[in-house]
Each structure stands twice: as C-alpha cells, then as structure tokens.
Amino acid sequence: MMLKDIKSYFPILNQEINGHPLVYLDSAATSQKPIQVIEAVKNYYELDNSNVHRGVHSLGNRATDAYEGARDKVRKFINATSTKEIIFTRGTTTSINLVASGYARQNLKEGDEIVITYMEHHANLIPWQQAAKATGAVLKYIDLEADGTITLENVRKQITPNTKIVAMGMASNVMGSINPIKEVTQIAHENGAIMVVDAAQGAPHLRIDVQDLDCDFLAFSGHKMCAPTGIGVLYGKQAILENMEPVEFGGEMIDFVGLYDATWKELPWKFEGGTPIIAGAVGLGAAIDFLEEIGLDNIAAHEHALAAYAMDQLETIDGLVIYGPRDANKRCGLVTFNLDDVHPHDVATVLDMNGVAVRAGHHCAQPLMKWLNVSATARASFYVYNDEKDIDKLVAGLRTAKEYFNDVF
Template sequence: MIPNDIKSYFPILNQEVNGHPLVYLDSAATSQKPIQVIEAITNYYNLDNSNVHRGVHTLGNRATDSYEGAREKVRKFINASSTQEVIFTRGTTTALNTVAAGYGRQNVQEGDEIVITYMEHHSNIIPWQQLAKEKGAVLKYIDLEADGTISLEKVRETITPKTKIVSMMYVSNVLGTINPIKEVAQIAHENGAVIVADLAQAAPHLKVDIQDLDVDFAAFSGHKMCGPTGIGVLYGKKALLEEMEPVEFGGEMIDFVGLYESTWKELPWKFEGGTPIIASAIGLGAAIDFLEEIGLDNIAAHEHKLAGYAMDQLETIDGLQIFGPRDPMKRCGVVTFNLDDVHPHDVATVLDMSGIAVRAGHHCAQPLMKWLQVTATARASFYMYNDEEDVDRLVAGLRSAKEYFGDVF
C-alpha cells in the first residue's frame, strides 16, 4: 500500500499555483523529489564534499564510499550480476548514445539492420539514425497495433538474421504501453542480435530484473524516479562492455597514459571519464532507498488502479479521445488524450490556471505523433503521490476548458 501521507514526503507539492493547490501530473517528464533525496544531496555538500577515488583523506574516502555505495544500490535495484555492469551517465540519452557510438560503430556494417519501434522517444531514434547513415545500415521499424501495443508476430516479421541491434522502450512515455521486452529479447537473440532497453519510464514504476529480461544493454534516468537531474545509468552485460571502446576520454577512466598511447581502467570506470556526477549519484542512491521502502509492486498497483479510474472519468467528457491501450494493466500511469477542436497547448494552459500541471506537445515522439495522425497531445502522468482527487481535479479542469473554448468558438 502507498502511505496515506505520501504527499508530505514531497515538499514541492505543498504549494499553490495560480491560487489553487498544486496538482502535479507531469511525472513522465520529471518526478518530484522526496525530502530524503534532498537531504542526502545537502548532506554530501555540507559534510563530505570531495572528489572520489583519488584522495586518501577522510572526506575523499567518505565521498567514495557513498558514490560507490550508490552503484551497488543500482546493481541490486535492477538485479545486475556485478557493479562492473553499472555505469553512471548524465541520463538515458547519454547512455543510449554511448551504446550506439561504442558498441554500434564496432559491430554494425553496411547492409546490417537496426530495429526500433514507432513509439520510441527521440533519444532512442536519433542515435540509431546517425549510426545507420554512418555505416550504411538499414533502420527498420516495428509497426504498432491499433491500440498502441506491439504484437510478437510483427516483431518476428521485422527482426531477421541481418539484424544486429534491436532497441525498444519498455514503457511508452506517450501511450503508457508496457512492451513485451523479455519476449522481444529472446527473438533478437535467436537472430543473433543484441537488444537495448530504454527503461526511462519503466524503472520508476515497475520492478525491473535485468537478468530475467535478458537484455544486453539498458538505460534509465534518475530524475524520473525521485532522484536528481543530471544522473543516469547505462547497464551492459560485462562481456559486451569489455569489448567496447570508451567514447569519452580524460581523467578517471585511464590506467596508464604515455606520450603516444594510453590504456583504460577496468569496468565500470573506463566509461566514466572526468570527475563523476558525485552528488547526483548519491541522490540517486537515496531515491532507490525510498522507492524500495515504498515498494515497486505497490507503486505499479497504485498506478494501474489510478490509470483505470482516470480513463473511466475522462471517457465521460464528450469529444475527448484517449490514446493507447484501454486495459490499465497494459499501461503504466500515463494517460494521453486530446479534446476535440482545442489545441493541447491551450488545454494545458487552462489547466495550469487551475494549478494542474500536465504536459502538451509531441513529447519527443514525433514519429509516433505521425502514426497517431495528430500533431500534438496532452498528457497526464501519475506517480505514487497522485490520487483520485487529483484525477477529479483534472476532469473538472477539462470540463471547464471545454466550456471556455466552446464559448469562444
């Protein structure tokens, strides 16, 4: 169960916006931070601020213990087999680019195939577009079903023995769809391909067992899972990471530097050039502690229930279209919609005047917008700190928006 006083853990929620209590429904863009995370970062700067790994003094040792302790927390959180498989990055985007540049350039040749889906975030499209152009490879898309889900039949039709990389989000940031990533991984491996999992929307909301999913690489961001901005994780199977060359060079990631040749540190540090993202990694560790205290299964159950309630209530509004699977068990806490004859930006602006924060636009998913045959959508995304009262406020706000624009036009 989600604690009844869960909102009290998040200081930012205790405020008014435009004269109304804040209803924050934009967690798919970034989640709010509990006081435990804020205090962990503050304590680092107040008590332990020092660079890691290189020093032998007390502050340096404490900072190093906290930084590497955060790596172990990530390892346990996703059930990686070793901390050598956990690399800290600036976020999901950096992690995906590292795989495309580090693994892709070494292993993709002219005529090879790279397979993604129409629902991908731009950060999981553009790196593969650039790699395909550079190598003369073929970029292929798995088509979607009418409800925004993926069928394994179409996966099998698209992935072939020529496929070298499959990259797919576990959970859609627009449709909320939970994709069959484990089954897709099996199909990819049967064809000799590696699979990259974008976990940006999954890690905050679902219990992820990376060994059970059997993906080869995975990426996620701290700021979407109650952690700070500027920190993310690249997971990779140890054997693959050992074969890869680093893509960023400098201090920290080297073993020996000569005048004309250098050698790299062992995993994971060969991919972490320069001063690491120390404070944010410590904050991410605190966020993982918080999520595990609440329980990922509890979070998922809460969001499934809330998404179902939201869709039931939104469907009572004439002229409102919901995108993505209708079954709340097939989606996380994201409900994307449009109101007839009202631009999503106008909808979001009117809602904001009532203190309700939603996202409007293409959500960094323009190919999906084209597939949906719209230019933009409005999106309400829920997290553990939302409840049915928040949904009721959203529905009332949308009714007001519909009345307002009906009067205008």
C-alpha cells in the same frame, strides 16, 4: 511507508499555483523529489563534498564510499550480477548514445539491420538513425496495433538474421503501453542480435530484473524516479562492455598515459571520464531506498489503478480522445489525450490556471505523432504522490477548458 501518506514527503507539492493547490501530473517528464533525497544531497555537500577515487583524505574516502555505494544500490535495484555492469551517465539519452557510439558504430556494417518501433522517444531513435547513416546499416520499424501496442508476430516479421541491434522502450512515454521486453529479447537473441532497452518510463514504475529479461543493455534516468536531474544509468553485460572502447577520454577513466598512447581503467570506470556526478549518484541511491521502502509492486499497482480511474473519468467528457491501450494493466501510469479541436497547449494553459500541471506537445516522439495522425497531445502522468482527488481536479479543469473554448468559438 503507506501510499496514502506519501505526498507529505514531497515539499514542492505543498504550494499553490494561480491560487489553487498544486496538482502535479507531469511525472513522466520528471518526478518530484522527496525530502529524503533532498536531505541526502544536502548532507553530501555539507559534510562529504570531495572528488572520488583519487584522494586518500577522509572526505575523499567518504565521497568514494557514497558514490560506489550508490552503484551497488543500482546493481541490486535491477539485479545485475556485478557493479562492473553499472555505468553512471547523465541520463537515458547519454546512455543510449554511449551504446550507439561505442558499440553500434564499431560493430555494424552495410546491410546490417537495426530494429526499433514507431513509439520510441527521440533519445532511442536519433542515435540509431545516426549509427545507421555512419555504417550503412538499415533502420527498420515494428508495426503497431491500432491501440498502440506491439505483437510478437509483428516483431518476428521485422527481426531477421541480418538484425544486429533491437532497441525498444520498456513503456511508451506517450501511450503508456508496456512492451513485452523479455519475449522480444528472446527473439532478438535467436537471430543473433543484441537487445537495448530504454527503461526511462520503466525503472520508476516497474520492478526490473536484467538477468531475467536477459537484455544486453538497459538505460534509465534518475530524475524520473525521485532522484536529482543529471544522473542516469547504463547497464551492460560485462562481456560486451569489456570489448567496447570508451567514447569520452580524460581524467578518471585512464590507467596509464604516455606521450603517444594510453590505457584505460577496468569496468565500470573506463566509461566514466572526468569528475563523475557524485551528488547525483548519492541522490539516486537515496531515491532507490525510498522506492524500495514503498515497494515497486505497490507502485505499479497504485499507478494501474489511477490509470484505470483516469480513463473512466475522462471518457465522461464529450469530444475527448484517449490514445493507447484501454486496459490499464497494459499501460504505465499515464493517459494521453486530445480535447475536441482545442490545441493541447491551450488545454494545458487552462489546466495550469486551475493549478493542474500536465505536459503538452509532441513529447519527443514526432514519428509516433505522425502515426497517430496528430501534431500534438496532452498528457497526464501519475506517480506515487498522486491520488484520485488529483484526477478529479484534472477532469474538472478539462470541463472548464471545454466550456471556455466552446464559448469562445
């Protein structure tokens, strides 16, 4: 599958917005879905729709095979050792909350440390705030460099023998900066801490090998990597998951129930209470097939090239400030910026009138906005279906916005 032909697989992109061909530059929020994923979900509902694991009829068996087959695709996608280490959730937020509730609150005590960074998405910040409040643990932050990156020197300053959990995004959803997860994991383990990785901005763009990273938990969402909304993954090392208690109780995750006690199924099902997200898992499996056919290395190279081109072109606009590392190889495929004194929402509105979709706001990263000394930013994020022509339209739209607001003010 050639990258130059990819856009044709995404039917939603074949439309006009406000009289202009759609240029979708908001994939960091959610990616569009290729026809292969749409058809996989459609076929499941048309042909195989049934609950999983419980029935012995043909539809139930086919649905179970599809659901568990998707789990094995995830296992291979991140190179986990066993499907027992792959838990399906509603998304990254649910996955991290599961760790914060099922592991952190059960293992932390007063004076223990949780270490994160200023760049974390709220989904990888608030659960640790709440776990710290509930247990008396101390929440600490790793300092950032001027370009929004972290150094291992600053990591070592914050991680101590009292640190029990280190949680970090694989890449910033605001600045795009890619973090040295493998090296940070090693430092965490040297101090007796576990490593939790938010891969929401990593899994769609970068090849992940959890055995090589040696992280203890890793979370990501399907909807940012061409899969449906409402499906996500929590990877956890089997030995740790075996010792954790579930946080949701009910059907599907039980083994035996008496009047006053119950026992749980084995991994991974003890963490999947209730009817699971079957169609979402089927769609995630199809999305993984799609991305693997393109090649994660090809995707990463394509996005690095687009980020470099975007920064080069954006820097030709007077009064535009770009946040994050200037080296495109140190960032994933997004560029966050502000234009003069124009509010990002106004910038995004003008761009939308020209058919260009970008994100504007605090991007669920308010502590990082405070660190950047801004209230909000605009963000253009790229994926497999974007090309340099899309960036040219972004730049043209920004020039239009600049001219408009200069005339107004």
